[in-house]
Amino acid sequence: MEALEAINRRRSIRRYLERPVEFEKITTIIDAGRKAPSAGNLQDWCFIIVSEKxxxxxxxxxxVEQYWIQTAPLLIVVCAMPEKHEMYYGLRGKRLYNIQDCAAAIENILIAATDLGLGSCWIGSFEEDKLRALLSIPPDVRPQAVISLGYPDETPNDRSLVPVENITFFNRYGMKIERLHIVLRDYSVEWQRQGNKLSQRLNNAARKIKEQYNKISERLKKKK
Ligand SMILES: Cc1cc2nc3c(=O)[nH]c(=O)nc-3n(C[C@H](O)[C@H](O)[C@H](O)COP(=O)(O)O)c2cc1C
Incomplete structure (x- = not known):
């Protein structure tokens, strides 16, 4: 499967078959996760495979009562070491880079799982302290996400996506594809637009003057 095909096919799966995931697939998925980009190549992540039912x-x-998680034969908990990033990049490293690094690793894991015919779901809603205690995660390591993995037992409905032109700008924030002529420096379109606006304003002004004139004429007629 090509990368784009996997990206297009990936969906969050919240029901799994009672079928174990092959060990080679798990190692391939972890390998994909660790090959994600990370700021300064710090690779400040670790992956805990949870197979214990x-x-x-x-x-x-x-x-938060997401009991569907029980159907997954496997979880991968993605953890970060924010202090390592702070040492190298200060607050920006601690608050931003380590989260971005883990997000990149998570996405690689989801795409690799799709490529291998597996379903997955990125789970962010969990009680961190309880997860820490359950998996003996030390205080300087932060579990950022739980990923469920397994063979899918559902086909999700189509999801709605925000139209690409609403979220894509050219060269400047807010520059949408509808105004592509500006990006292409075809100002004649803009002149025509401005010309149309001006003639519309002139027409409106002329209409208002005519209305006023008619009202005054009516009043004068009545006085006579
Ligand atoms: C940061 C983050 C946290 C998420 N947490 C949950 C979660 O706790 N439970 C869940 O069912 N889905 C969770 N999701 C999955 C999203 O609901 C899902 O990606 C989104 O609805 C789009 O659907 P799709 O993945 O099928 O494209 C999370 C996704 C992200 C990126």
Whole structure:
């Protein structure tokens, strides 16, 4: 499968078959995660594979009642070491880069899983302290996301996507494709627009004058 095909096919899967995920697939997926870009190549992440059924059940219990998680044969918990980033890049590293690094790794994992015929879901709603305690995660390591993995037992409905022209600008914020002529420096279109606006304003002014004139004439007629 090509990368774009996997990107286009990836969806969040929230129901899984009772079928184990092959070990080679798990290692391929982790390998894809660790090959994500990271600021300064710090690779400040680690991945905890959770296959213990009772652990998965507990995670479902403290993930705002997302009991569907129990159907997943496997979870991958993606963790960051924010302090490592702070050492190199200060607050920006701690607050931004380490989150971006992990997000890149997570996306690689989701795409790799799709490529291997697996379903997955990025889970952000969970009680961090409980997850820490369950998996013995030390205080300087932050679990950022739980990813469920398994063979899909559902086909999600089509999702709605924001139109590309609403979120894509050219060269300047707010420059939408509707005004592409400005990007292409075809100012004649803009002149014509401004000309149309001006003639519209003149027409409106002429109409108002005519209305006023008619009103005054009516009044004068009545006086006579
Ligand atoms: C940061 C983040 C947190 C998310 N947390 C959850 C979650 O807790 N539970 C869940 O079911 N889906 C979660 N999702 C998945 C989104 O709901 C899903 O990606 C979105 O609805 C779009 O659907 P799609 O993934 O099928 O394209 C999360 C996604 C992201 C990026």
């Amino acid at each position: 009772s652990f998965i059940q507990q995670v479902a219990g403290f993930s």
